[in-house]
Amino acid sequence: MAQTHHLAQLNIARMIASIHDPIMADFVNNLDYINQIAEAHEGFVWRLKGDENNATAMRVFEDERLIINMSVWTSLEMLYKFTYASGHLEVFKRKKEWFSKMTGMHMVFWYISPGHIPTAVEAKNRLKYLNENGETPYAFTFKSKFTIADALNYNS
Secondary structure (H helix, E strand, O other): OOOOOOOEEEEEEOOOOOOOHHHHHHHHHHHHHOOOOHHHOOOOEEEEOOOOOOOOOOOOOOOOOOHHHHHOOOOOHHHHHHHOOOOOHHHHHOHOOOOOOOOOOOEEEEEOOOOOOOOOHHHHHHHHHHHHOEEEOOEEOOOOOOOHHHHHHHHO
């Protein structure tokens, strides 16, 4: 049976220095490694990337130090396993070395139809919604674990 929906995710982070600053070198040097782990991980579908094979040069927000990561997964469970039970975790644990603490929500998930590629504007709107309304089946995080059925039955 074909899967009815995939999970899209956006994660933003504010760098403590320019991407070219030596402080950021270890982060930059680990990008290809993390992206290879993601692309080889069970459940991975797609990720946003530019000419440099990542999304660090893409400006979606006015703040030039805000970088984004956007991807699509077959399920919330597969994204969770990648985030917390793969080689991604060892780099993720070092985030305070490269990124400042965010005041609002910095991550958002939502369900999409298979084949749909989410846009940066779509992702930005979901994050805005989450920050303004809290977690709902329309925009959520690992904390809520909304299902596809929840999303289909939700009227925002």
